[in-house]
Amino acid sequence: MKPEKSGRMDKWAIELGEHDIEFQVRNSIKGQVFADFIAETIDEGEIPSMQIIVLPIKHEEWKLFTDGASSSDGSGAGLMLVSPEGKEFTYALRFEFSTTNNEAEYEALLAGLRLSRDLNKQHLKAFVDSQLVANQVTGTLEARSPTIQQYLAKAKEPSSSLKASR
Template sequence: MYFDGAFQSDRGASRVVFLIPDGGMIPLSFSLTEAFSRNELEYQALIIGLEITQELDLEQLNNFDDFELVIWQLKGIYDVRKDTLKPDNDTTKSYMAQFDDFSLSHIPSRLNSQADALSKLGVLPFNCLHQGPCLSG
């Protein structure tokens, strides 16, 4: 699963892209109604993806993101210093523990382009997606 969070001053978005063994892809993008920091958005993207996987009853899940902080915090390399990130870190770790085989890997941004594009769609104003062309600053 590739995940990513997109930040805009008044809203955020999370996206996940599932690559399945037969070569298929399931892209998902979510607009979030709360204001989150960039770090929180990355956690939210991963949490949403993990919530979806609960319905799939998977034993193995490989995860990829281009944002190092969340990955290193979940691996215990970095401490979680911000109190606002601790609940997301704890939630993510509880989901991680439900898999027999779970991995987190940092990848260059160019390899996370599908998830990145989906998240940018999630921060567009609603009318841009449903009424035609729209310019967003």
């Protein structure tokens, strides 16, 4: 049994029918196919568009993944702490104040640093998807905006001193 066609599809079915050609709808590419493609094209160990920031104390290593975003609908952040055993703790934050994308990225990083400090996790590898934030924290780039300079100073406080690792 053929699927029901309408409008433009009917026109093409008639045109192609004269030549014993059948039109078959092209299925969409599933997410897994795209994920497989990315996995095959990336060098082993490479994470695209992510920078790594590490706290210097060498104890059990926890991982922090952060992402912040801002739009006309509001701003927020997502973060995930991963224990050395692989247990994941995910958090979603919605900010009740307006931010730029860069400010939201810093808010996400600072929230993750506060959370890890509150949980007494001393060795943390942070993955931020903002190259600007990562480069400012590591000192590669300079923060120009006064607001961003304040975020950067907070991220570099002794309780959350960060060093780059690649």
